[in-house]
Amino acid sequence: MEWSDEIKGKVEKLEKKYAASGQDLGSYLDGLLYTNPLHYWDYTCIDTLLSLQHPKTDFPDEEIFIIYHQITELYFKLALNEIEQIAHNGKNISNEGQDLGWKNRLEVEFFIARVKRINNYFEALSKSFGIMVHGMEKEQFLKFRMSLLPASGFQSAQYRMIEICTTDINNLTQKDIRDSLKGKPISEQAQHFYWMEGSIEVETGKKTQMLENFVKKYMDKFIQTAEAYKGKNLLAKYQSLTVEEQQNEVLITELRQLDLNINVNWPLVHYKSAVRYLSQDKNDVRATGGTNWQKYLPPRFQKRIFFPGLWSEEEQENWGRQWVLNALKGV
Numbered sequence: 001m002e003w004s005d006e007i008k009g010k011v012e013k014l015e016k017k018y019a020a021s022g023q024d025l026g027s028y029l030d031g032l033l034y035t036n037p038l039h040y041w042d043y044t045c046i047d048t049l050l051s052l053q054h055p056k057t058d059f060p061d062e063e064i065f066i067i068y069h070q071i072t073e074l075y076f077k078l079a080l081n082e083i084e085q086i087a088h089n090g091k092n093i094s095n096e097g098q099d100l101g102w103k104n105r106l107e108v109e110f111f112i113a114r115v116k117r118i119n120n121y122f123e124a125l126s127k128s129f130g131i132m133v134h135g136m137e138k139e140q141f142l143k144f145r146m147s148l149l150p151a152s153g154f155q156s157a158q159y160r161m162i163e164i165c166t167t168d169i170n171n172l173t174q175k176d177i178r179d180s181l182k183g184k185p186i187s188e189q190a191q192h193f194y195w196m197e198g199s200i201e202v203e204t205g206k207k208t209q210m211l212e213n214f215v216k217k218y219m220d221k222f223i224q225t226a227e228a229y230k231g232k233n234l235l236a237k238y239q240s241l242t243v244e245e246q247q248n249e250v251l252i253t254e255l256r257q258l259d260l261n262i263n264v265n266w267p268l269v270h271y272k273s274a275v276r277y278l279s280q281d282k283n284d285v286r287a288t289g290g291t292n293w294q295k296y297l298p299p300r301f302q303k304r305i306f307f308p309g310l311w312s313e314e315e316q317e318n319w320g321r322q323w324v325l326n327a328l329k330g331v
């Protein structure tokens, strides 16, 4: 059989590729000969994925609760993938698809494109949160939730990772002592993450069991990640751009939108679900994690802002309020 020039060219490239690492093309061609065709169900591990729901009760709506949490975690993973690429300036991929390592410099266009993606993920999450707010029967929810104590979405490590990899740790500390913690070692500031303060038992004022378990499992990892991302979190990457690049209006708009999406819009649709299920005329229902959620969850109390330099003092002062005003006006 006569080979076309195109095929010959490809074989030559393959030979070069394997020779470069001292390997033999012939053995790889044998592998190709024996490999089975790929199937959708194997590639997506669909059987495994669909076997990962383990409700604790027989209430059918508990499955919605589990699956929607899992969907959210997958979106968080997508967001972290984008953040990692920005942190390392993006991958260098050869025409043959080879990974040539991270690039030396972050290009503004790449930065914008990846932040846009993260915004898309969080906008999809905020839009779909109705699945939680209206998509389960309150009666079922109030019963099956009792089997989930003391677990809470509060214990989502990826949610905290997104924060840690996006901004300076100081912006994630309790707002009243934030200024006094500036410049202190990361391990010290980590003891004052805003969520450490938020997770205090309503009655006793003690740390909740849910918080203790979470800290025990993940705090070391959070500190290590904050150290590793000190010079390459999204805020640091923005600050490392030239003065001219930092003034790029599209980049500024996307970073501000990211701040709003992660620190206002998602927290508020999430808060709506707590109000829908846990608010009652007389005494509010206790959250599974045990926090004083009415005081903890609203963004205007926590005032988490990833890129404070991109907001005016007035905007920072009114953080999270505009949304409530718009909601009241029906915007």
Ligand code: HEM
Residues within 6 Å of the ligand: 068, 069, 072, 073, 132, 133, 151, 152, 153, 154, 155, 156, 159, 195, 267, 270, 273, 274, 277, 278, 287, 288, 289, 290, 291, 292, 293, 296, 297
């Ligand atoms: C009916 C639905 C939901 C309700 C009623 C609810 C309720 C709550 C409450 C009361 C808290 C405060 C901590 C506590 O005391 O437990 C909390 C925290 C949290 N939940 Fe949910 N949640 C719901 C759905 C979700 C979903 C689908 C996710 C997705 C992963 C999630 C992620 C989180 C996160 C990340 C926090 C911490 C927020 C922060 O630190 O500001 N929640 N949730």
